[in-house]
Amino acid sequence: MEIKMHTRGLDFFYGDFQALYNISIDFGINRVTALIGPSGCGKSTYLRCLNRMNDLIPGIKVAGEVKLDDSEIYDPSLDVVTLRRRVGMVFQKPNPFPKSIFENIAYGLRVNGVKDKSKITQVVEKSLKQAAIWDEVKDRLNESALGLSGGQQQRLCIARALAVDPEVLLMDEPASALDPIATQKIEELITELSSKLTIIIVTHNMQQAARVSDRTAFFYMGKLIEVNDTDTLFTKPDLKQTEDYITGRFG
Amino acid sequence: MRRQDIDKGVQSVFLLVALFSITALSLIMVFLFLEGIPIFETVSVKDFVFGKYWYPTDEPADFGIMPLILGSVYVTLLAGMIAIPLGIMTAIYLAEIASPRVAEIVKPIVELLASMPSVVIGFFGMVVVAPFLQKLFDIPVGLNMFNASLMLAFMAVPTICSISEDAIFSVPTALKEASFALGATHNETIIRVIIPASLSGICTAVILGLSRAIGETMVVLMAAGGAAMLPTSIFDPVRPLPASIAAEMAEAPFGSEHYHALFAIGVVLFVFTFGFNLIADYISHKFRQVGEASL
Numbered sequence: 001m002e003i004k005m006h007t008r009g010l011d012f013f014y015g016d017f018q019a020l021y022n023i024s025i026d027f028g029i030n031r032v033t034a035l036i037g038p039s040g041c042g043k044s045t046y047l048r049c050l051n052r053m054n055d056l057i058p059g060i061k062v063a064g065e066v067k068l069d070d071s072e073i074y075d076p077s078l079d080v081v082t083l084r085r086r087v088g089m090v091f092q093k094p095n096p097f098p099k100s101i102f103e104n105i106a107y108g109l110r111v112n113g114v115k116d117k118s119k120i121t122q123v124v125e126k127s128l129k130q131a132a133i134w135d136e137v138k139d140r141l142n143e144s145a146l147g148l149s150g151g152q153q154q155r156l157c158i159a160r161a162l163a164v165d166p167e168v169l170l171m172d173e174p175a176s177a178l179d180p181i182a183t184q185k186i187e188e189l190i191t192e193l194s195s196k197l198t199i200i201i202v203t204h205n206m207q208q209a210a211r212v213s214d215r216t217a218f219f220y221m222g223k224l225i226e227v228n229d230t231d232t233l234f235t236k237p238d239l240k241q242t243e244d245y246i247t248g249r250f251g
Numbered sequence: 252m253r254r255q256d257i258d259k260g261v262q263s264v265f266l267l268v269a270l271f272s273i274t275a276l277s278l279i280m281v282f283l284f285l286e287g288i289p290i291f292e293t294v295s296v297k298d299f300v301f302g303k304y305w306y307p308t309d310e311p312a313d314f315g316i317m318p319l320i321l322g323s324v325y326v327t328l329l330a331g332m333i334a335i336p337l338g339i340m341t342a343i344y345l346a347e348i349a350s351p352r353v354a355e356i357v358k359p360i361v362e363l364l365a366s367m368p369s370v371v372i373g374f375f376g377m378v379v380v381a382p383f384l385q386k387l388f389d390i391p392v393g394l395n396m397f398n399a400s401l402m403l404a405f406m407a408v409p410t411i412c413s414i415s416e417d418a419i420f421s422v423p424t425a426l427k428e429a430s431f432a433l434g435a436t437h438n439e440t441i442i443r444v445i446i447p448a449s450l451s452g453i454c455t456a457v458i459l460g461l462s463r464a465i466g467e468t469m470v471v472l473m474a475a476g477g478a479a480m481l482p483t484s485i486f487d488p489v490r491p492l493p494a495s496i497a498a499e500m501a502e503a504p505f506g507s508e509h510y511h512a513l514f515a516i517g518v519v520l521f522v523f524t525f526g527f528n529l530i531a532d533y534i535s536h537k538f539r540q541v542g543e544a545s546l
Contacts, residue, residue: 053428058351085434095425098448108433111443157429164433 001028004198005050005087005168010064012045014057019045021223022064027168032190032199034209034230037219038245043202046219047170050200051087052080068168085112088166092173094153096145096160101137104145104156108164123163131159132189151182158189169193171201175208187212206246210234218242283521287514290314299515305479305490307499307509314512316519318479322396322489323523325482326475327465329400330407334464335457337404338411342453345412346419347441358416365409373473376402381474390486392476397485399475403467407460414459418452419445455535462527466520468493492520 005027012020020042027033035043048054049066052073066073073083085108096104105124114120124141128134133155137148145156154174161169171190175183190199190212203209209216210230217227218237226233226242237243290299294314302315341361345354380401381393422445430440446453476488477498490498496513503509 051432053432056428056431081434081436084432089428089432091425091428091432093425095423095429097426097429097444107430107435107443111430111433111435111439160429160433 001026001031003027004029005066005068005200007046007049007067008065010046010049010062010066012042012049012054012063013061015059019222020049023224025217025224025227027198027200028215029198030194030196031215032194032201032213034213034216035200035202035219036204036206036209036216036245037225039204041219042222043219044172047172047200047202050168050170051084051089053084053089055080085164086166087168087170088161088164089170090154090158090161090172090174093177094150094157096148096153096156098144098146100142101145101148101156102141105160105163108160112164127159127163128156130162130193131155132185132192133159149182151178151185154178154182154186155189158186162193166197168198168200171199173202173204176204183208206234218245220245280521283514283517286511287516287518288511290508290511290515293508299512300519303481305495307503307512312508314508316492316495316512316516318481319490319492319495319516320519321481322475322479323465323471323491323493323520325485326396326399326403326471326489326491327461329396329485330403330464331457331461333400333404334407334411334460338408338456338460339415339453341408341412342415342419342456343441343446346416347437347445358413361409361412364405365413367406369406369467369469370473372402372406373470376470376474384486388486392486392488394474394476394488395486396475396482396489399471399489399491400485402470402474403464406467406470407464410463411456411460414456415449415453418449418456421452422448451535455531458527458531458534462524462531465491465527466493466524468497472497492516492523496520 003026006025008024010020010023011018023046025033035047037043045054049062050073054060054062062074068083068087071078097107099107102124105127106120109120109123114123125134125138128137133152136152137156145153148156154177158174175186178186187208190201193199194214201209201213213230215227216230216233218225218233220241226237226239228238233242234246237246294302299314299316300320301317302313303317304313304315305318306313345358345361349357376398377394380398383393384390384395384398385393426444426448427440430444431437435443471491472494475491475494477490477494478488479490479495480487482489496516499509500513503513
């Protein structure tokens with residue numbers, strides 16, 4: 001397996017509170033890795049270490065190694081803006097900007113210095129198609145994104161993330177606020193996107209992890225308990241603790 | 252049963268109190284219009300509003316309030332040009348850029364400024380700013396439109412700043428994160444996401460700040476110079492609407508034309524501030540931010 005991104009011995013602190021202990025995971029290129037575990041186990045915190053989103057919180061501390069290709073992303077010389085363009089993110093609740101559908105997608109291009117109008121139009125169309133929402137919105141690109149349904153808003157947010165052509169896509173429980181049909185669409189989308197993108201997805205839903213991911217990592221109380229191929233982890237986990245969690249005996 | 256009775260009793264008390272204040276306010280309005288309207292037996296509404304000369308005590312008297320209206324409008328506009336950028340930029344600094352510790356100290360100070368009595372600000376304009384302007388620009392009088400505008404801006408900044416700050420601060424974190432996650436810098440996020448998302452709150456802040464400025468009496472009475480003439484430069488003395496009422500009411504004989512004319516000025520002023528408040532209300536409802544996402 002070719003590695004796109006990895007962490008080695010990652011520790012994370014909110015002030016004096018240690019939220020992550022010594023986490024080491026490899027993320028294969030163009031693979032889907034699912035992070036599972038009960039609420040508060042640190043999986044979202046871990047995800048947010050990967051595009052330095054935690055930087056926005058005052059008083060945090062990170063130790064250990066986080067590498068994208070061969071560059072350490074916590075290196076002071078690294079440009080965090082470039083990092084976030086390369087490592088995109090989709091959030092738990094759909095968070096479109098209060099702008100038009102078109103401008104939502106164009107935003108990432110504009111802040112990254114693209115001025116050419118025909119190029120922007122082209123990328124907007126391509127991204128919306130990639131996120132499987134083009135047919136639903138192509139006649140109302142200039143209407144507010146807030147008029148879309150929750151599921152459409154989330155696919156719009158995925159299209160927005162895709163527009164800046166990221167290499168890795170982080171998804172923080174992207175379907176937890178959606179109904180089953182919208183969830184299914186998002187899952188199909190994840191499978192489709194994984195042919196070109198490295199995807200890391202946090203999910204509460206173990207069936208979802210089993211359906212969409214190639215590898216699964218199980219977190220508990222800030223520690224990585226087990227990481228393995230999804231099929232193996234769900235059928236023959238190495239540890240009793242993992243088995244108890246996936247069979248619903250705790251968590 | 253008894254608890255329900257108490258509940259009803261409490262509700263009636265609140266209703267009574269509410270009715271009392273609403274009635275009192277309505278009566279003041281009725282009185283304002285009743286006392287103002289008789290002047291229009293002497294001058295037409297058009298001559299009153301657009302007349303260029305305000306000589307209420309001459310024989311025959313001139314009741315044209317255009318110089319007063321323009322005095323108010325110019326002073327308010329100029330104050331706005333000073334106060335709006337200052338207020339909004341301070342708000343952005345406090346809500347987005349300043350460290351929490353700095354914001355914690357500066358915010359109460361800004362709010363304290365809002366509670367400064369207007370007579371103190373007027374006094375400051377008279378004894379400190381006026382001589383300073385006179386020397387700096389080499390002008391005959393320091394009490395003029397510019398001085399009054401500066402002082403009014405000083406009063407409007409806290410209002411504009413603290414309401415804008417609330418609006419900016421309440422922009423959902425999810426929107427900021429979405430912007431950062433796309434590779435936007437903090438500056439780009441402020442300009443392209445945070446300000447547009449809080450625009451209705453900022454507009455409301457501006458209008459409330461300006462409506463405070465246009466209705467303010469003491470500052471313009473003390474610092475604007477008080478000449479009822481059409482201004483030609485920002486260093487001309489002016490006599491805004493509220494200043495005229497305050498300065499002349501004591502000398503206008505009860506029931507005279509002058510007396511009614513002053514009440515009619517009050518009506519015009521009321522129309523201005525009422526208009527400002529309507530616009531503020533409209534904007535804050537029309538462009539209300541629905542939040543991060545409506546599921």
